[in-house]
Amino acid sequence: MKKWGIFLFSIMLVLVLAACTANEEAGEDPENSDDENQEESSGEKVLRMNNGTEPTSLDPSIGFDAASWNVLNNLMEGLTRLGEDHQPQEAVAESWEVSEDGLTYTFHIREDANWSNGDPVTAEDFVYGWTYMLDPSTASSAAFLAYFIEGAEDFNSGSGDAEALGLEAIDEKTFEVTLNAPTGAFLNIISNPSFFPVNVSAAEENPQWYAEADSFVSNGPFMLESWEHSSELVMVKNQEYWDADTVKLDKVHWAMVDDVNTEYQMFESGDLDISEIPADVADQLIDGDNVVMEDQAGLAFYRFNVTEEPFQNEKIRKAIAMSVNQQEIVDYVTKMGEEPAYGFVAPGFTDADGNDFRETNGDLLEYNPDEAKALLEEGMEEEGYDELPQVTLSYSNTEANRVRAESIQQMINETLDINLELRSSESSVFLDEQRALQHQFTTSSFLHDYADPINALESFITDSSMNRTGWSNAEYDQLIADAKTEADEQARFELLYEAEKLLMDEMPIFPLYFYNQVYLYADDVNNIVRHPVGYVELKWADKQ
Template sequence: MNKKWLLALMVTLLTMLLVACTTSTGEGEDEESNSENNTEENESSNENEGDEGDKKILYLNNATEPTSFDPPVGFNSVSWNTLNNLLEGLTRLDQSHEPKPAMAKEWEVSEDGQEYTFFLREDANWSNGDPVTAQDFVYAWRHLLDPETASSAAFLGYFIKNGEAFNAGEASAEDVGVEAVDDKTFKVTLESPTGFFLDLVSNPAFFPVNHKVAEENPDWHAEADTFVANGPFSLKEWNHDQNMVFEKNPEYWDADTVKLDEVHWAMVNDTNTEYQMYESGELDTSGIPSDLADQLLEGDDVTNEEQAGVYFYRFNVNEEPFQNKKIRKAFALAVNQQEIVDYITKNLEKPAYGFVSYGFTDHNGEDFREVNGNLIETNAEKAKQLLEEGMKEEGYDELPQVTLSYNTSETHKSIAEYLQETYNKVLDVQVELENTEWNVFLQDQKDLKHQFSRSSFLADYADPVNFLESFVTDSSMNRTGWSNEEYDQLIANAKSETDEAKRFEYLYEAEKILFEEMPLFPIHFYNQVNLQNPDVSGIVRHPVGYLELKWADKK
């Protein structure tokens, strides 16, 4: 993957992401929070900062309550950006976004590339003093794949031998290719060679769980006083739906590198309020309100960089009228992505005309997005024609009522209103808008209760297959009801192919099928835009990955 990324952030992005995490994402999202209460909490924190001596405290916004701090359950950015600083896996992405030794000090790979043996650090401990053991990884990875966990991230474990079979109820936990050779030696057997495996296991879905604590208290992750960490920080306070406080974890093996004493997280789901808090010194970072973009984007405290992800809309192909491919295409072609990024989001995003974002290079060193080109482009006349043809095929004299669903966010609302106006103007179709809070919205989307809904995806690991595997039949990330045997086979071929040229051909063809069938259409690729306190340094925002505070500092 092209690693020419600048350090950047867009905290507001937390309010726009669904799980990638294909995760749409994997998809981080937002829900309403009490901005007034959050402001009071942060004012109190800052007023008392002087009482805390020379502590280095970073003030950030998490937008909303984390879905869960159980690693495979909180499959979205509002959980993972925070969780990534509390826990640590076998590898960790460094400042240049490459996987480096973390809980594992070193590893060996078999000649056939299918067996990894990880040797854990002797000084790797949990915040309660327990050693981090190989059994903690065995327990956690089986928990990820256990069908009872119902993790949206389980598909990430399908690279492990019998991982998919166990998740489907066709094998036992003992059949999964994970083994504790001894307390500090962890062996993993894969289904086939996977070149990005060391990158993959830096993902929070693969974080260890203190099995002794979890077996005694299955809800260990739900409160600050029961949470055990093995990362740079531990969870000092968690006032649900209001704020969190992290403190430096003295048990962390690399604690000497960690410069911050505490991180205070607000939960403010409004960009304007967030910006006001930044201006008053209550936050060290902020997103940029769209109505202030023109005057703020040129400031010295602004950084911008791409992120491996895409904002898009899903059709439910089991719901009328979107069972018809031509009608789906009509709704997709009517939309002008360039207008949305120029006049609505105004955050320097690139319009998306494919699903895989920029930044992934193939076997020839060429960018995937540039090679596969634009797979969708605005065409109002073609949209009208396709709608007419689709309605004729279905015998519609009048199009069934269409409802566009989105979760609470001013940005989501603005884009939805633009689409509503576009469909009225271009297609002469009246679209109703439906807004619900994040947790309800996400569950309804997973249950295929939405007819037409917004979504997002952030890459879980650095390979284009991660984007495309979301739409195989019955994937927890599909959420469209769409199924295509040829597409499924191409993704399966890509996952097992060791010849890189053939592997990328499978992926190129799969993306083309996705847009020929159009169970979705994209709006823009994500980037990371941030206003940041000049006194703050060392925050790392991975293009594929998560917010890193291990190296952060504050004057």
């Protein structure tokens, strides 16, 4: 699989770790150190990692972010699980059948799939968990992922009821799901932690079952041993897990340190086995033997508000986009080896013929100063502009966004002689204003919820809350709608290829660079799998 560039660390922290208070002393308590020494002397395999912050929630329906997924994906398991090749494979479900029309999936749950308390994992646990996610009173941010299920959108919006959901426990170990239309990415989508089951008896006995270690029940490779909130979380191997023989680690200690420099110091002192690289020492460390680069499905990009002048004009949008040199941004601004983005869909997704989506659809944008100047002149003539209206680039107030915005400002000015104004605001204010189309031109980012190109491209349909450009194209909407109902994978990808080309041709957005993940690993750590969609996988991890 093709590798992406290094993920800009300050951006990643803002995306998944912001607004949380972390204890920077985590992992440094002398009492903890004594425990760790005892573990090592006993021959236990103990992995020490940093989660950056307290998980938002270990309720699968609420913890819809990387800080929660890091832990949840290793404590629990759904019907499918992403394998070492990042493709969905059998997990709690040992097999399934699909109806001829592609609408009904019948899952057969393993007889030896148990919860950490010894209870069997049942079909009713999935009905309960998925219904809870869709219940409007739960207010799950992940609920939209399940709208492909019959009755799901109506129930979640308050216009339907749970009885109409296409979810049924046929018997204790048989779970049936009925879809609105054939969904090519279905098995991939349900590997997302939001689709994990919930132990019905545990949840009914204690609705806050997920909030403390002594009440948490898991069905995945690990179970929760202790949880000192905002300080440390400890997982131990789950002997009730159906595939426990594959799990090699005995324990995983998660620190909660929200500063990458402190994290790196802890790695250097041996208190952590893994660390990100601080940006100010990347030049010295990036080529080290203990650096591991992992795929990250997502990108940094910019949105135009096509309802505001001058960006109602396609040629002016293209002029701005073509005046930005993506290669220079990653070489001289972010300086961590990111891969320039010339399309919206990240590398790493393969179509029905095994071809990489990004390579197949090619470069849909190019840095071309001469063409940019010509397009700007043509666009201004079309709009009757003697002078371009003032353009303001708005961004969420982080150091990384500021540096990037200043670089974009300089490039656009040098190529097009446009004096771009910059405006920053606090993150939540910025996002509210962006959603309300109160900005002309904004910095943006996208990370996949599941491993399929449609997850990126559906962001720009007319009614999507992720659109935030004012752009609407009926042909594009239809391409995405058709792709969602196309059962033939080859035909589905052709629709997605066409949709991305249309998006990039009208250019309500323009891409900058693709994200990646980069880590320092201790010499004895191996087989950690980091899925491009953001789940870290410790099922196969080892310390030798």
